[in-house]
Structures are given as C-alpha cells and as structure tokens.
Amino acid sequence: xxxxxxxxxxxxxxxxxxxxxxxxxxxxxxxxxxxxxxxxxxxxxxxxxxxxxxxxxxxxxxxxxxxxxxxxxxxxxxxxxxxxxxxxxxxxxxxxxxxxxxxxxxxxxxxxxxxxxxxxxxxxxxxxxxxxxxxxxxxxxxxxxxxxxxxxxxxxxxxxxxxxxxxxxxxxxxxxxxxxxxxxxxxxxxxxxxxxxxxxxxxxxxxxxxxxxxxxxxxxxxxxxxxxxxxxxxxxxxxxxxxxxxxxxxxxxxxxxxxxxxx
Amino acid sequence: xxxxxxxxxxxxxxxxxxxxxxxxxxxxxxxxxxxxxxxxxxxxxxxxxxxxxxxxxxxxxxxxxxxxxxxxxxxxxxxxxxxxxxxxxxxxxxxxxxxxxxxxxxxxxxxxxxxxxxxxxxxxxxxxxxxxxxxxxxxxxxxxxxxxxxxxxxxxxxxxxxxxx
Numbered sequence: 001x002x003x004x005x006x007x008x009x010x011x012x013x014x015x016x017x018x019x020x021x022x023x024x025x026x027x028x029x030x031x032x033x034x035x036x037x038x039x040x041x042x043x044x045x046x047x048x049x050x051x052x053x054x055x056x057x058x059x060x061x062x063x064x065x066x067x068x069x070x071x072x073x074x075x076x077x078x079x080x081x082x083x084x085x086x087x088x089x090x091x092x093x094x095x096x097x098x099x100x101x102x103x104x105x106x107x108x109x110x111x112x113x114x115x116x117x118x119x120x121x122x123x124x125x126x127x128x129x130x131x132x133x134x135x136x137x138x139x140x141x142x143x144x145x146x147x148x149x150x151x152x153x154x155x156x157x158x159x160x161x162x163x164x165x166x167x168x169x170x171x172x173x174x175x176x177x178x179x180x181x182x183x184x185x186x187x188x189x190x191x192x193x194x195x196x197x198x199x200x201x202x203x204x205x206x207x208x209x210x211x212x213x214x215x216x217x218x219x220x221x222x223x224x225x226x227x228x229x230x231x232x233x234x235x236x237x238x239x240x241x242x243x244x245x246x247x248x249x250x251x252x253x254x255x256x257x258x259x260x261x262x263x
Numbered sequence: 264x265x266x267x268x269x270x271x272x273x274x275x276x277x278x279x280x281x282x283x284x285x286x287x288x289x290x291x292x293x294x295x296x297x298x299x300x301x302x303x304x305x306x307x308x309x310x311x312x313x314x315x316x317x318x319x320x321x322x323x324x325x326x327x328x329x330x331x332x333x334x335x336x337x338x339x340x341x342x343x344x345x346x347x348x349x350x351x352x353x354x355x356x357x358x359x360x361x362x363x364x365x366x367x368x369x370x371x372x373x374x375x376x377x378x379x380x381x382x383x384x385x386x387x388x389x390x391x392x393x394x395x396x397x398x399x400x401x402x403x404x405x406x407x408x409x410x411x412x413x414x415x416x417x418x419x420x421x422x423x424x425x426x427x428x
Contacts, residue, residue, distance in 0.1 A: 006266060006284035006330055027331075034287075034326045035307040047284065049331050076320070098397025099377065100311065103320040104327065180396070 028109025071108030126187030126198030273342025311398035321377030363402035
C-alpha cells in the first residue's frame with residue numbers, strides 16, 4: 001500500500017468534511033478496497049472510514065413498506081435482519097462472497113463500487129431502490145452508469161438504501177465458484193405496478209434491466225412467459241469462465257428459475 | 264501521524280500506538296503482539312488462513328485495518344484453549360484428521376468456531392461446506408474438516424444441554 005492519512009469520523013457530517021480533502025477516499029468494509037490498495041492500484045491521500053458512523057448502521061421497514069438499510073450495514077446483518085420482511089433480499093445478501101466477507105462488506109460499499117458481477121446492483125435495480133446520499137436521493141434507474149461507474153459525485157456518501165418490498169421476488173445466481181461473484185445473477189421482483197428484472201454479471205455495461213422479460217412477466221407472471229425470449233450476446237462479458245453466448249443463455253434460464261422460486 | 268487504539272485480544276486489554284494506518288489486524292497480531300498462530304496465506308482475502316473472530320464474528324484479518332478496530336474484542340487461535348484443555352473444535356480437528364500440512368488450520372478452526380456460534384449450519388454437511396467456503400485447504404482435507412465441524416457442533420450442543428439441565 002502507498003502511504004495515506006486516516007480519518008475516523010463519528011458522523012456523516014464529519015465524514016463529508018474529511019472527504020473534501022484532495023484524493024480522499026471513503027472506506028466501507030474494505031473487502032475490495034483493501035486488496036486494491038495492497039496491489040497499489042489506488043493511492044488515496046486520506047482514507048475516511050465509514051464504519052464508525054452509528055447513523056449509517058442498521059435495517060428497518062419504513063411506513064411506505066420499503067426496507068431501509070444503512071449504508072455501512074454489513075451483508076450478514078441484512079441477511080439476518082431482513083429474513084422475515086424481505087426474504088429475497090436477505091437470501092441474496094446471505095450468498096455474497098463467503099462468511100468473512102459478509103461480516104465486513106457493506107451495501108454502500110458494494111453499490112459505490114458497482115462491480116459488474118456484484119449481487120447488490122441487481123437487487124437495487126431490480127427493486128427500483130432509492131439510493132440516499134449525504135446530498136440527495138438517486139433512483140436506481142439513474143444511479144448505475146456502466147461498469148464501476150455510478151451517479152455519485154466526488155466525496156458523496158451512500159448513507160442509506162431503500163428497497164421497496166415487492167409482493168414476490170427472488171434472486172438467482174449462477175456462482176463463479178472461485179470468487180463467488182455472479183457469473184450471471186438475475187433479480188426478479190413483482191409489484192402491483194408491474195415486474196422488474198435486473199441482470200448482473202452478464203453485460204460489459206454492468207447491471208441492466210431486461211425490459212422484454214419485464215413486459216412479458218407483467219402480463220403473465222410465469223416461467224412460461226419468458227421461455228421464448230432471448231437476450232442478445234452482443235456486449236456480454238466473455239472470459240475464461242464463460243463466453244458471451246453462454247452468459248446470454250444463462251440470463252433466460254435464471255430469469256425462469258427466479259420466477260418459479262419467487263415468494 | 265500517531266493513531267492509538269485500544270482493543271481486547273484473547274481477553275487481554277491492549278493499548279496500541281500505531282505509527283502507520285496501513286497496519287492490518289493480521290500484521291498487528293503477528294509482528295507486534297507475538298501471536299503468530301494466525302497465518303498469512305494470500306494476504307488478499309481469498310484463502311481464509313488469517314480468519315479470526317472480531318466481536319464474535321469471523322473476518323479476514325488481512326483485509327481489516329487495525330486502526331478501524333478501536334474497542335473491538337479479538338479472538339485468535341491462541342485464545343481458544345483453556346490451559347492444557349483444547350477447545351472442542353481443536354479436539355475434533357485432530358480426531359477427524361481435519362488437516363494435513365496444518366497451515367490453513369488456525370483459520371479453519373476459527374471459522375468453524377464462528378460458524379457453530381452463528382447456529383445456522385446445524386448438522387447438514389452441505390451447509391457446513393458452504394459455511395466454511397471462505398477457508399481454502401490446499402491439501403484438500405475438506406472431508407475431515409466437515410466431519411470435525413459436525414462432531415464439534417454436536418459435542419458443544421450436548422455440553423450446553425448438560426450445563427442448562
């Protein structure tokens with residue numbers, strides 16, 4: 001790691017102030033950032049730890065039936081606390097990485113990083129979540145802007161994420177067995193207003209909505225409704241774990257499975 | 264820059280002055296506290312050899328900056344046995360040949376202790392394998408590890424029953 005200064009703010013306001021320093025970088029659970037620093041792929045001047053901010057911790061259900069998760073809440077806490085109120089989201093959180101990663105990694109960190117194979121982006125986009133920051137609220141549809149790119153400004157902190165609780169939902173992940181990232185992951189959520197389908201791990205542009213499947217499922221919420229639909233392999237990720245056509249095929253298969261398993 | 268933290272390691276309260284914020288919990292334990300039982304494998308969170316418990320939860324100590332752990336309670340492999348009496352998970356690993364070279368074993372055992380405390384895996388071999396998936400064993404002693412975790416969980420549950428009876 002290159003040398004850096006370290007700040008341990010106790011409140012969001014203090015963290016925002018600390019992040020105004022040039023080349024400052026927020027630190028969530030560090031499960032991606034610490035390895036990145038060790039490989040000298042980043043050189044922040046100040047690391048601002050968000051883990052000591054009590055107001056960014058915890059899970060609750062709001063009056064308008066959204067699951068509200070503090071930005072610095074670890075995955076293991078979401079897996080436990082949301083098990084009854086939003087089982088699909090809890091199930092997704094309980095299968096991120098491995099147990100040690102889930103005890104440190106945070107929802108805010110995952111969404112701020114926006115890894116194209118991470119699970120949380122699919123849950124946020126698939127539920128039409130609202131990403132609350134220190135400065136504003138961002139709709140998930142506007143938030144994700146391509147691989148590792150988001151609508152966040154420099155120094156902006158995700159303080160809370162609100163996931164509207166659906167009537168039914170499920171997340172299906174085809175696991176890349178070494179990293180436990182999604183080779184492809186599909187989040188399906190059924191609301192009174194319609195169905196949302198978000199796909200992670202597949203596209204070179206990061207998480208995306210499969211609108212064709214959304215339309216079909218909004219009319220008929222059954223695996224049969226998406227049986228004939230195909231996703232183009234153009235722009236899909238191709239690597240040693242699976243070529244583009246394979247990933248495109250998995251999108252259809254996992255969407256069907258998610259619909260069948262939705263609860 | 265001087266950063267001081269206070270934490271409890273295996274029951275002993277320690278005040279630590281860190282001259283550099285880059286010190287990970289793993290390096291703090293091994294290099295500065297003479298606790299080399301926690302192993303450095305990949306040093307990037309992939310192998311689990313450095314697993315310790317922080318506030319009862321298992322984490323990769325190589326991916327945790329010590330400076331973020333003010334007030335934390337840390338348990339390492341050195342803190343498990345009570346004098347000469349091994350922890351039930353340690354005993355079970357020996358009885359079931361849950362290792363070969365032994366390098367990953369402290370991490371495996373700390374992870375198993377964390378898993379049993381979480382109370383989610385029960386006796387189900389597949390759920391135990393999933394729950395231990397963050398800990399790699401290059402000698403591939405996985406069969407013995409799974410058996411050891413099952414056995415230790417059973418023993419600890421029946422010991423708890425005896426206590427409460």
